[in-house]
Amino acid sequence: MVKPSYSSGFGGLGIAPGLLAAIGRLKFTEPTPIQRRSIPIGLEGKDLIGVAQTGTGKTLAFGIPMIQRLARLRGNGLVLLPTRELAVQVNEAIQAVGAQLGLRTAVLIGGAPEGPQKRAIEKKPRVIIATPGRLVDFLEQRVVNLANIQVLVLDEADRMLDMGFAPQINKILRVLPKDRQTMLFSATIPPEIVGLARQHMKLPINIEIAPSGTAAEKVVQEVFFIEKEAKTRLLQVLLAEYLGAVLVFTRTKHGARKLTRDVRAMGHAVAEIHSDRSLGQRREALEGFKTGKYRVLVATDIAARGIDVAGIELVVNYDLPTQTQDYVHRIGRTARAGMAGRAISFATFDQRSDIRDIEQLIHTGLSIKPVPALPHDKAPRKLPAFVIEKERAEKLRKPFGRPTKKITGRRARR
Numbered sequence: 001m002v003k004p005s006y007s008s009g010f011g012g013l014g015i016a017p018g019l020l021a022a023i024g025r026l027k028f029t030e031p032t033p034i035q036r037r038s039i040p041i042g043l044e045g046k047d048l049i050g051v052a053q054t055g056t057g058k059t060l061a062f063g064i065p066m067i068q069r070l071a072r073l074r075g076n077g078l079v080l081l082p083t084r085e086l087a088v089q090v091n092e093a094i095q096a097v098g099a100q101l102g103l104r105t106a107v108l109i110g111g112a113p114e115g116p117q118k119r120a121i122e123k124k125p126r127v128i129i130a131t132p133g134r135l136v137d138f139l140e141q142r143v144v145n146l147a148n149i150q151v152l153v154l155d156e157a158d159r160m161l162d163m164g165f166a167p168q169i170n171k172i173l174r175v176l177p178k179d180r181q182t183m184l185f186s187a188t189i190p191p192e193i194v195g196l197a198r199q200h201m202k203l204p205i206n207i208e209i210a211p212s213g214t215a216a217e218k219v220v221q222e223v224f225f226i227e228k229e230a231k232t233r234l235l236q237v238l239l240a241e242y243l244g245a246v247l248v249f250t251r252t253k254h255g256a257r258k259l260t261r262d263v264r265a266m267g268h269a270v271a272e273i274h275s276d277r278s279l280g281q282r283r284e285a286l287e288g289f290k291t292g293k294y295r296v297l298v299a300t301d302i303a304a305r306g307i308d309v310a311g312i313e314l315v316v317n318y319d320l321p322t323q324t325q326d327y328v329h330r331i332g333r334t335a336r337a338g339m340a341g342r343a344i345s346f347a348t349f350d351q352r353s354d355i356r357d358i359e360q361l362i363h364t365g366l367s368i369k370p371v372p373a374l375p376h377d378k379a380p381r382k383l384p385a386f387v388i389e390k391e392r393a394e395k396l397r398k399p400f401g402r403p404t405k406k407i408t409g410r411r412a413r414r
Contacts, residue, residue, distance in 0.1 A: 013039045016068050022100045023064075032057035037207045039064050042183055047204040049197055050185040053332045056209060059093040062153045062183045067098045069181070070126050075150030077127040078176075080169065082159045083302065084109040084131060084279055085286060090155065091129045103127065108144070110134045111279045118143055132160065132168035139175065146172070151181045157193055158186040162323060163302065166192065173200050187332065188325045219331050223345045223355055223366040231318060231346050232262050233374040238344065239268060239296065244313030245289065248298045249330050251319035259318060260298045270296040273307075301326050307333055317345035324357045344369075 009030035010023055031039065034052040041048050042065025052058055066077045079094075081087055091107045098105070106120035108130035117134070121144050128135075128144070138144040154160070160169060182201045186193055197204055226234055239246060248263075250256045253274035260272040271285035271294040288294040290309050299307065301321060312334045321327050327345075334341025345366065347355055359365050371381045 010039075014043045015039065015064060016071070018101060019064060019068055019097065022097050023060075025100070026096055028060070032061075034058055034207065034209045035061045035064075037209070038062065038183070041205050041207070042066070042181075043068060045069060045181050047182045047201045048184070048207055049189070049193075049201070049204045050183070050207045050209070051187070051189055052185065052207075052209040053187050053328065058155065058185045059090050060097070062155070062185065063090075063094045063097060065183070066127065066151045066153065067094065067101065067103060069151055070103070071101065073150045075148045075177075075180075076125070077151040077153070078146065078149045079127065079129045079153040079155060080132055080135070080160065080172065081129070081155040082131065082163055082165065084111055085273075085282055085307065086156065087129050087131055088283070094127060094129070098127070105129060108134045108138060109279070110137075132165040132172065136168045136171055139172070146175050147177065149176050149180055152176060152183070154182070154184040154186075154196075156186065157184050157196070158188045158190060158325065159329065161190070161192045161196075162325070169196070187328050190325070218341065219334060220342045221331065221345075221362075221364075221366050222342070222369045223347055224369055224371050225347050225349055225352075226371050228348050230371075230374060232259070233376065234346065234371060235259075235263070235316060235318065236266055237372055237374060238314070238316065239263070239266065242314045242342075244295075245292075245309070245311055246296045246314045246316060247289075247307065247309075247312050247333050248296060248316045248318050249321070250298060250300060251322060253300055255319060256298045256300055263296050263298065268296050269294045270298060272298045274300040275302060301330070309333070312341060315341070315343045317343070320345060320347060320351055320354050320358075324354070324361050327358045328362065 010020060010028065013031065013036065015023070033056070034050055035057045038048060038050050038061040042062060050058065050061060052061075062079075066079075070077055079090060081090060087107050087109045091105055094103070095105060104123060104125045105127045106117065106123070106125035106129070108117050108121075108128060110131055110133050118138075121128075121138070135144065139146070154169070182204070184193070184197060184201065184204070224234060235248070248259065250259055253276050256272050256274045257276075260270055263270040271288055273282045273285050277285070285294065285297065286307065286309070289297045297307070301323075315331050315334045317327070317330060321330060331343035334343060345355075355366060373381065
């Protein structure tokens with residue numbers, strides 16, 4: 001019998017041979033930093049808190065330990081996450097590895113018919129992947145029993161709390177067995193996460209791939225200060241300059257609908273995802289964005305949490321996020337898995353404090369770019385006065401050449 005060729009990168013993490021073979025067949029060769037550090041701890045059954053940005057391989061960081069431990073345990077696994085799209089994508093990733101080992105999953109999400117989800121529960125899945133709202137609904141209907149959960153994952157925990165799911169999460173945690181493993185993953189660690197961990201986790205090991213709030217590596221971050229009515233024309237120029245996949249964030253679903261119409265009028269293939277779109281429409285938009293059917297995807301923050309698409313060249317913050325920490329989640333959609341990417345933000349002149357808040361969060365300054373000539377401009381554009389003053393102040397702080405020593409004593413009198 002020919003032995004499967006295991007990935008040498010994953011081979012030293014304590015992963016079982018059958019699971020290694022499944023990983024190898026999926027062409028995964030080297031674990032990401034969060035995978036390399038989380039998998040061995042997860043396999044030991046210890047609680048852990050992983051701080052890492054989106055696009056760093058978090059799904060397999062918890063998926064591999066969960067699958068392997070459930071193969072030896074009688075209990076089940078539960079993954080809680082913020083959005084329907086993310087639930088579907090996490091399920092696909094876990095199925096890709098676990099289905100070859102006979103792992104059965106069930107996805108419980110709002111916005112989809114309850115019937116098929118209830119039938120999936122009747123088939124006794126080993127792993128439930130759910131959004132908090134739908135899972136609480138099923139608990140209250142006594143459709144699902146969580147008494148046998150041995151491994152719990154809270155994925156994108158900060159976002160779940162941002163979206164107001166704290167009451168549902170606490171209700172779920174109260175009915176789970178105390179003697180379980182909990183793995184929590186988050187891009188930021190606000191005080192609410194600290195409190196949740198203190199109350200519901202057992203001496204968790206902290207794994208911090210990037211400090212909380214750190215932006216994804218290899219993302220070039222820029223900002224244009226521009227009047228609100230000129231944003232669409234600036235986007236038109238950028239879409240002509242950047243020819244790859246572009247993800248555009250708006251603050252509201254109304255703004256997303258309007259901008260989608262504007263981008264379509266420019267001649268670009270564009271789709272939209274926001275709370276007014278059905279689950280089927282969201283899936284079609286995401287799949288079309290992945291395959292290249294749509295070059296531009298316009299999204300709101302809540303809907304965009306499930307976007308896991310490699311090769312996004314540019315992320316545009318058409319509107320700055322309402323919550324500063326959402327900036328990190330947004331720009332993490334580009335430069336995924338070590339690839340390079342660019343994030344451009346549009347800010348109006350009265351949003352300078354918002355930009356400063358973002359810079360404080362990510363511990364770095366954003367490069368302020370001059371607005372190029374736009375269609376229908378009546379006069380050449382100039383940098384805002386406050387930007388010119390900032391640049392002048394920075395130049396004054398920089399010494400020119402080497403500092404000269406003050407010469408004293410005998411040498412001074414020569």
